[in-house]
Amino acid sequence: MPMQKKIDTVRTLIDAFPFIKMFRDQIIVIKYGGAAQTQPLLKEKFAKDIAFLFLLGLKPVIVHGGGKKINTILEQLGIETSFEDGQRVTTKENMEVVEMVLSGSINKEITSLLNHHGAKAIGISGKDANFIKARPKDAARFGYTGTITEIDSKIVLDLIEEKFIPVIAPIASGNEIGEPGFNINADLAASKIAVAIGAKKVLFLTDTLGVLDKEKQLLSTLSEDEVESLKADGTVQGGMIPKVDACLEAIEGGVEKAHIIDGRIEHSILLELFTSEGIGTVIKKEKK
Numbered sequence: 001m002p003m004q005k006k007i008d009t010v011r012t013l014i015d016a017f018p019f020i021k022m023f024r025d026q027i028i029v030i031k032y033g034g035a036a037q038t039q040p041l042l043k044e045k046f047a048k049d050i051a052f053l054f055l056l057g058l059k060p061v062i063v064h065g066g067g068k069k070i071n072t073i074l075e076q077l078g079i080e081t082s083f084e085d086g087q088r089v090t091t092k093e094n095m096e097v098v099e100m101v102l103s104g105s106i107n108k109e110i111t112s113l114l115n116h117h118g119a120k121a122i123g124i125s126g127k128d129a130n131f132i133k134a135r136p137k138d139a140a141r142f143g144y145t146g147t148i149t150e151i152d153s154k155i156v157l158d159l160i161e162e163k164f165i166p167v168i169a170p171i172a173s174g175n176e177i178g179e180p181g182f183n184i185n186a187d188l189a190a191s192k193i194a195v196a197i198g199a200k201k202v203l204f205l206t207d208t209l210g211v212l213d214k215e216k217q218l219l220s221t222l223s224e225d226e227v228e229s230l231k232a233d234g235t236v237q238g239g240m241i242p243k244v245d246a247c248l249e250a251i252e253g254g255v256e257k258a259h260i261i262d263g264r265i266e267h268s269i270l271l272e273l274f275t276s277e278g279i280g281t282v283i284k285k286e287k288k
Contacts, residue, residue, distance in 0.1 A: 016274040023273060024057040026200040027160065029255075031190035031246075032110070033065035034207040036263030046205075047113035049269045050165065054119045059160050062114075062121075062167045063193055065186035066106040073097050086239040087137075090144040090183040098183045099125075102169040111167045122159060125169035127181055131155035132189070134172035134182040146172050146182025148189065151196040160197075168193065191246035195253030202250045203272060204243050205263030210281030211236060211244065220278070223286040224248055247283040257284045 030050070036042045053060050067088070074081045074097055082089045090098060107123040114121035126132025134146030159166045170189035172182045187204055194202040209218045211227075214235055222230075227244050230236040236244055247258035261268045261280030271279045 019274045020056055023200065025059065027059045027061060027194075027197055028053065028273070029061045029063060029190055029194040029197070029199045029202040030269065031063050031065070031187055031202070031204045032263075033067070033186060034205055034263045036205050036268070037064065037066070037106070038068055039264075042263065042266070043113060045266050046263075046269070047110075047117045047119075049267055050114055051117035051119040052270070053273075054165055060165050061156060061160070061193065061197065061199070062110060062165065063170060063186055063190040064102070064106055064110055064167065065170070066102045069106060070098055070101045073101055084141060086241050087142065087145055087185050088183060089142050092144060092180060095144040095180045095183060099171050099181060103127075103171055107167055107169040114165055114167070119165050120163055121165040121167050123167045123169070124155075124159075126172040126184065126189075129155050130173045132170075132172040132184070132193075133175060134184060135175065136182070144180060144182050146174075146184050148172060148184060148192045149175075151192055153196040153198075156193065156197050185242050185246075187242045187246040188249070191250040191253075191255075191258075194250050194255050198254070199250075200256050201259065201273075202247070202255050203259045203261060203269060204246065205268065206240075206243060206260060207262070207264060208240070208260075209262050209279075210260045211240065211283075219281055222281060222283045224251070224283070225286070227283060244283070251283060251285050257282050259283075 036046050050060050079093055081094055103125045111121045111123035131152040132148060133150040134148050137145045137147045156166050170184040170186045172184050174181060190202055211219045213219055243260055250258045259272055259280055259282050261272045
């Protein structure tokens with residue numbers, strides 16, 4: 001390697017130093033979904049990035065979705081599925097497949113990848129120790145899609161204290177005996193968990209650059225009022241609605257900043273955390 005390239009490599013590390021120092025010992029919640037969760041190369045890069053954060057002394061917590069794989073399995077089984085306002089309508093039949101895919105397949109794959117790269121990860125769902133409880137969002141409209149009513153933060157904080165990376169499948173327990181549990185939108189689950197455990201940041205990996213204006217240009221920084229305006233005029237719609245709602249809920253609950261970033265970009269998490277410009281949209285409270 002030429003000497004100048006070596007110097008540039010060291011310079012990059014030095015440039016990242018203030019951010020590493022700022023985030024060391026801080027909890028960072030990452031909602032993992034989209035292409036980053038389905039493309040083999042991106043999955044591998046994601047696992048390396050999370051292991052890197054862990055070894056630097058940050059405290060990552062992963063909340064994952066799995067919509068694409070759920071859709072594929074439902075289609076293979078000939079089971080219909082539908083969406084309203086960017087959220088799945090979860091029938092009892094859907095719920096069995098949702099839990100099987102999220103808790104049984106994706107959760108364990110992520111955990112295994114992280115462990116392979118030197119992190120110490122453990123996979124759980126909200127049903128474990130009943131740490132996430134929920135009620136129906138709107139039973140008539142959404143079936144077993146739930147709204148979180150309670151999070152036992154001690155379960156996650158204990159795992160962090162024991163130097164684990166919690167990998168969380170967004171399935172919640174119900175309050176009634178015999179209920180199959182509830183499918184929770186992973187964005188909203190990540191937000192609620194981030195607030196409950198006192199995270200410094202929450203990052204949402206998605207398949208767009210971030211929040212875009214009507215000309216499809218990236219909006220790099222947004223306030224709460226600006227987000228509400230974008231929702232009101234239809235600029236933010238579909239699957240982006242639960243993401244921005246999750247960001248708003250997080251910062252209202254005390255999380256310092258919420259980020260929506262493009263998980264299709266290699267090392268997107270490191271670029272967002274450890275560079276001054278970042279790569280996506282950051283949503284934060286306006287300074288009074």
